[in-house]
Amino acid sequence: AGGAETRPFAADVAQILKLMVHSVYSDRDVFLRELLSNAADACEKLRHLSLIDDTLAVGAEPFGIVIEVDGDNGTLAVIDNGIGMSREELTENLGTIARSGTRAFVEALSKKEDGSALIGQFGVGFYAAFMVAKEVVVTSRRAGAAEAWTWRSDGAGTFTVEPAGDDAPARGTRVTVVLADDARDYADAFRVEEVVRTHAAHIPVPIAIRTAGSAESRTLVDGTALWTRSRSSVTPEEYAEFFKTLAGETTDPALTVHYRAEGRQDYSVLAFVPGRTPFDLFNPDRKGRMKLYVRRVFITDEAALLPGWLRFVRGVVDSEDLPLNLSREMLQSNPLIDAIRKGLTGRILTELEKLAENDAASFLKIWDAFGAVIKEGLYEEPDRRDAIFKIARFRTTRGEGWRTLAEILADKKENQTALYYVLGESEAAVATSPHLEGYRARGIEVMLLTDPVDAFWVQTALGYEGKPFRSVTQGSADLDQIPLTAPQEGGEEAKAGDVAALVALVKQSLGDKVSDVRTSARLATSPVCLVAPEFGPDRQLEKLLSRSGE
Numbered sequence: 077a078g079g080a081e082t083r084p085f086a087a088d089v090a091q092i093l094k095l096m097v098h099s100v101y102s103d104r105d106v107f108l109r110e111l112l113s114n115a116a117d118a119c120e121k122l123r124h125l126s127l128i129d130d131t132l133a134v135g136a137e138p139f140g141i142v143i144e145v146d147g148d149n150g151t152l153a154v155i156d157n158g159i160g161m162s163r164e165e166l167t168e169n170l171g172t173i174a175r176s177g178t179r180a181f182v183e184a185l186s187k188k189e190d191g192s193a194l195i196g197q198f199g200v201g202f203y204a205a206f207m208v209a210k211e212v213v214v215t216s217r218r219a220g221a222a223e224a225w226t227w228r229s230d231g232a233g234t235f236t237v238e239p240a241g242d243d244a245p246a247r248g249t250r251v252t253v254v255l256a257d258d259a260r261d262y263a264d265a266f267r268v269e270e271v272v273r274t275h276a277a278h279i280p281v282p283i284a285i286r287t288a289g290s291a292e293s294r295t296l297v298d299g300t301a302l303w304t305r306s307r308s309s310v311t312p313e314e315y316a317e318f319f320k321t322l323a324g325e326t327t328d329p330a331l332t333v334h335y336r337a338e339g340r341q342d343y344s345v346l347a348f349v350p351g352r353t354p355f356d357l358f359n360p361d362r363k364g365r366m367k368l369y370v371r372r373v374f375i376t377d378e379a380a381l382l383p384g385w386l387r388f389v390r391g392v393v394d395s396e397d398l399p400l401n402l403s404r405e406m407l408q409s410n411p412l413i414d415a416i417r418k419g420l421t422g423r424i425l426t427e428l429e430k431l432a433e434n435d436a437a438s439f440l441k442i443w444d445a446f447g448a449v450i451k452e453g454l455y456e457e458p459d460r461r462d463a464i465f466k467i468a469r470f471r472t473t474r475g476e477g478w479r480t481l482a483e484i485l486a487d488k489k490e491n492q493t494a495l496y497y498v499l500g501e502s503e504a505a506v507a508t509s510p511h512l513e514g515y516r517a518r519g520i521e522v523m524l525l526t527d528p529v530d531a532f533w534v535q536t537a538l539g540y541e542g543k544p545f546r547s548v549t550q551g552s553a554d555l556d557q558i559p560l561t562a563p564q565e566g567g568e569e570a571k572a573g574d575v576a577a578l579v580a581l582v583k584q585s586l587g588d589k590v591s592d593v594r595t596s597a598r599l600a601t602s603p604v605c606l607v608a609p610e611f612g613p614d615r616q617l618e619k620l621l622s623r624s625g626e
């Protein structure tokens with residue numbers, strides 16, 4: 077362009093740009109997020125400044141962002157009416173990699189470290205546009221300024237700045253991306269709409285889209301993030317609708333948790349327990365689905381914001397403190413994320429406990445759908461075991477209904493030293509187990525554990541309130557100390573000598589198929605049953621293990 081001044085980028089931007097195009101983000105869509113978040117920042121900045129500086133009167137026009145797509149020319153423009161940039165600011169902000177994190181990145185690069193591994197850790201922001209651009213043209217008018225300027229670069233190492241033409245915005249910035257040949261789909265309104273919904277649906281400034289040459293525009297984002305509103309201002313219908321769009325669900329959530337954490341870290345949470353079991357609940361990847369936002373900008377749904385045993389919880393965490401560009405490693409282990417996970421896990425458990433107290437029917441629906449997953453926490457997170465035991469519900473030999481451990485413990489029999497359970501594949505199958513006869517005859521309540529996970533947590537859970545968990549199929553039943561409640565049918569007691577002779581005979585004929593043959597108080601009407609040794613795996617666990625080994 078005639079009369080334009082050509083300058084080199086201050087840091088080695090060209091080197092970064094080249095790396096970025098090839099490796100930074102696996103997902104090129106994020107360039108639009110970066111441009112939209114800059115545009116929103118510019119609006120927020122002016123909104124704030126105009127409150128403290130009267131020369132920056134903003135007038136009646138509301139803050140907003142327009143995306144203009146032009147399929148014929150293969151361009152996409154992001155237009156905002158925010159603070160804008162002066163000539164100096166264009167040079168400074170877009171010609172220097174100014175952010176501290178990025179500067180550190182450049183230094184690391186010059187020490188010849190592996191750039192592709194490093195790059196994701198640092199914000200590249202605006203430069204992400206070069207992932208999809210042949211050229212980027214930025215025309216900007218600083219709020220209150222008479223003149224406007226145009227910045228232009230192909231990302232190859234230099235940029236130019238020149239006075240803008242008549243089409244400069246009255247206030248704010250227009251970033252025009254001249255799309256590379258392999259990126260022309262970003263000039264398609266539907267494609268762009270999809271990207272906005274995924275990556276920018278909750279940016280706090282309204283976003284509209286229009287096609288070049290058309291006066292009509294369509295609102296894509298209304299500019300309010302639901303979770304930033306106060307709980308009292310959001311209706312149950314709004315929560316439900318948000319949950320359904322977020323989770324792709326058709327049913328209402330069973331529990332909504334909305335709060336703001338303040339203190340060492342500030343973040344907002346809007347989380348939901350779905351109203352039904354999703355089909356992929358038992359996928360082996362056990363991935364959670366919480367979305368992480370940083371200051372209203374979507375970052376990822378891969379951050380470890382909840383433990384695997386709460387993977388069914390859907391929702392949003394919006395942090396005020398995390399950096400916008402988080403590397404994969406940071407998402408998995410980062411002190412800030414760890415602290416959020418801890419706080420969020422505790423909060424969800426408390427909310428479930430409250431629901432169990434205040435609305436038992438709703439809670440039991442949740443337990444019915446997700447109890448099998450929550451119980452994974454009993455062995456994965458020993459620190460949470462007590463809290464999970466508080467909300468855990470069990471089917472027992474008492475019959476219909478769910479029972480808590482506290483209830484089972486309170487109803488224990490005289491001399492009962494353990495909490496008993498039977499493992500099996502279904503309630504119907506275990507309820508008729510001969511192993512239960514001796515317990516029935518003594519009125520002892522036995523937990524019927526039929527989820528695969530049960531075989532694991534009972535091994536590690538140690539016990540509840542000082543009482544160990546003990547399988548009815550395992551070892552000596554130590555039932556002799558507990559009195560029978562019903563008189564035994566079948567008449568006279570067998571003579572001790574006869575019993576010993578019978579045991580010897582059975583032992584001889586079974587040989588080493590069994591390790592021992594014993595008399596037991598375990599049975600009432602059945603003559604014999606198989607039991608596992610006292611200090612070995614339970615029979616149900618053995619079955620599970622041998623099956624998974626196939």
Ligand code: ADP
Pocket residue numbers: 110114115117118156158159160161169170175199200201202203249
């Ligand atoms: P960051 O947004 O993290 O500061 P970017 O690379 O995205 O980094 O942007 C660099 C700088 O350019 C911003 O800090 C801002 O000063 C300026 N900038 C970018 N886009 C705009 C815009 N639309 N309006 C005003 N300033 C902008």
Ligand code: MG
Pocket residue numbers: 110113114201202
């Ligand atoms: Mg930015």
